[in-house]
Amino acid sequence: MTFADILATLPAIDAIAAVELLDAAGNSVARLENRPGTAGSVRLYHALGQRFGQIDQAAATEGLALYAEHTADARAFPGKHPNIDRLLAIAEQGAPALTLRVIAA
Numbered sequence: 692m693t694f695a696d697i698l699a700t701l702p703a704i705d706a707i708a709a710v711e712l713l714d715a716a717g718n719s720v721a722r723l724e725n726r727p728g729t730a731g732s733v734r735l736y737h738a739l740g741q742r743f744g745q746i747d748q749a750a751a752t753e754g755l756a757l758y759a760e761h762t763a764d765a766r767a768f769p770g771k772h773p774n775i776d777r778l779l780a781i782a783e784q785g786a787p788a789l790t791l792r793v794i795a796a
Contacts, residue, residue: 702741704725707794707796708795710733710737711794712746713790713791713792725796739757740791745790747781748788751782755782758772761775
């Protein structure tokens with residue numbers, strides 16, 4: 692399945708304006724806006740947050756699988772896909788888990 696196919700299986704995010712990713716101290720480390728170019732990442736991160744409660748190693752590993760063909764591109768071109776790079780760091784490099792704060796539309 693492609694990323695587009697997988698996105699269609701994830702919960703809708705029509706009522707979400709953004710998700711913020713928070714470190715262990717509750718500080719915002721990233722904000723993903725529900726707009727063209729990042730809406731797919733909002734949908735994926737939101738689904739991971741619902742399933743796992745946080746973006747830990749297990750969630751990040753699943754997220755990399757869900758990003759499908761984009762994960763290989765992120766590996767080949769570090770920095771091109773920061774939302775995937777973040778998951779790679781958590782899943783494979785031991786970066787700390789993150790929690791999500793949903794910002795309603």
